[in-house]
Amino acid sequence: MYKIELKNISKTFENKEVLKNINLIINEGEMVSLLGPSGCGKTTTLKIIAGLFPMDCGDIFFGGKSIVDIPVEKRGAVIVFQDYLLFPHMTVQENIAFGLKMAKVKKDKRIARVNEMIELVQLEGHEKKYPRELSGGQRQRVAIARALAIEPKVLLLDEPFSNLDTRLRESMRSFVCNIQKKLGITTILVTHDKEEALMTSDKIAVMLDGEIKQFGSPREIYEAPNSKVVADFFGEKxxxxxxxxxxxxxxxxxxxxxxxxxxxxxxxxxxxxxxxxxxxxxxxxxxxxxxxxxxxxxxxxxxxxxxxxxxxxxxxxxxxxxxxxxxxxxxxxxxxxxxxxxx
Missing domain, CATH: 2.40.50.140 (Nucleic acid-binding proteins)
Structure with a gap:
């Protein structure tokens, strides 16, 4: 697993500065949340880490090595979007196997890895089903299994629970946290949900207006905010x-x-x-x-x-x-x- 370092990252879209000198260190195996309202730069940061967006300036290190010139597919990071983006014409097995197939993993190893992932995300009995035949929580598990199948060093989650109802959201939070801890994979979660960040994270980066206003443990962020703007984000005071x-x-x-x-x-x-x-x-x-x-x-x-x-x-x-x-x-x-x- 990788330690991630973001150094002096900035990004401008259409003359609007959406990221302003972002600096962040995420230790190996940690679950860190980027927490903030819509439009604060959370998802842009995630896509820059994944290599889906270029940055204007700055550097990104995985395990001490700069990855800014490394293509998306070789970075060792995989991103799971809130809409899951499953292939509707593929079964659960085929969706999970897709990344392995693109990487030209041999068929026998591919089958073994898919079976391992199906067991990990508790989808036994659903192997031959198509996404339309699954519940929202099951589709999310398929998306996570597909991401983990290629054994990434970094897992990036973009608002993964936002499309689920309250009861299922709570269940999936716990489920994903258990998997993350079991695998020890360095994970970054983008969320606007304060409770979600407090419940799931080892550390939280509070993002407002393209800047990280405070970075620390959930207890530090909630009980000892370093500014009025951070305090106000967690509710009326x-x-x-x-x-x-x-x-x-x-x-x-x-x-x-x-x-x-x-x-x-x-x-x-x-x-x-x-x-x-x-x-x-x-x-x-x-x-x-x-x-x-x-x-x-x-x-x-x-x-x-x-x-x-x-x-x-x-x-x-x-x-x-x-x-x-x-x-x-x-x-x-x-x-x-x-x-x-x-x-």
């Missing part, structure tokens, strides 16, 4: 401007203990799910008013108001509060993320 002095964060809500001391003028980012709400006074906190609520099964989304400030909060659905009810809000300012206020 609360922000409070203030100052830190002598171990206290001072803002419109009051003065609160904190261990943070890197900056003086700060913006505090408070996650809605990390706020505690009670119907009676507790320890450090303050009274707020319930402005709105949205029931969502095991959770309730509340908007809380104090003076001219509104705060979003998510609590367990067993805690039920009514509109206009006064409730006690507590915030642990040692768990708050502080960004420097440069305005």
């Amino acid at each position: 609360n922000y409070l401007k203030g100052e830190i002095e002598n171990g206290f964060f001072q803002c419109k809500l009051g003065s609160f203990n904190t261990n943070f001391n890197k900056y003086t003028r700060v913006i505090a980012m408070i996650k809605p799910q990390e706020m505690e709400v009670y119907d009676c006074e507790k320890n450090q906190g303050f009274w707020v008013r319930v402005v709105s609520k949205i029931y969502a099964g095991d959770k309730v989304y509340y908007t809380l108001s104090i003076d001219d400030i509104q705060l979003k909060c998510v609590v367990d659905s067993r805690k039920v509060f009514e509109i206009n009810q006064k409730v006690w809000l507590e915030i642990d300012f040692d768990r708050v993320i502080f960004f420097e206020d440069i305005d």
Whole structure:
């Protein structure tokens, strides 16, 4: 398997810079997600790695060797698209064997490899079926088997679960992750689904506007975003401007203990799910008013108001509060993320 290095990759389409100096290191055997909204450059990056798009400048290394001048079929990377692109006139066996046939692998070895792949992706009994006779999940498994049959060093997945319903998507995520870990193949997954990236990846590269804004483990990305734009990508947050002095964060809500001391003028980012709400006074906190609520099964989304400030909060659905009810809000300012206020 290969370690992948992307160095200073840039790409422009029709005078629009879609990739801006992309640098990334993916270690051998890792599953890394390129996470971001549509149009941020994720799929372009994937196609450049595969050799399907040229880049304007930069370099790509597989196992320490530059592959920019190596043709697609010799790079050792294979890409699986979200539409699977199976041949409709070929059976499952024939689809999986296609790459092996193009590589002129001998028939007996080809048959053995196809059988091995069918067992790996659990499609026994479907060998003679055509794509139209398969479910969405089964077609995806065929596409993955076809990609893995040629024994690539790098697996590239372009939104592979986006065409599946919710239940099947969850099942296929787990299935693909198990295969990836079993084979130890270096894998890059392109996705716009935050939960998908957090659940499947060893590391995540958050891409916005053609740039990698942050690269790290799922826990690092989610719990310690390095900027407000990365934090906002993972959902709605609360922000409070203030100052830190002598171990206290001072803002419109009051003065609160904190261990943070890197900056003086700060913006505090408070996650809605990390706020505690009670119907009676507790320890450090303050009274707020319930402005709105949205029931969502095991959770309730509340908007809380104090003076001219509104705060979003998510609590367990067993805690039920009514509109206009006064409730006690507590915030642990040692768990708050502080960004420097440069305005």
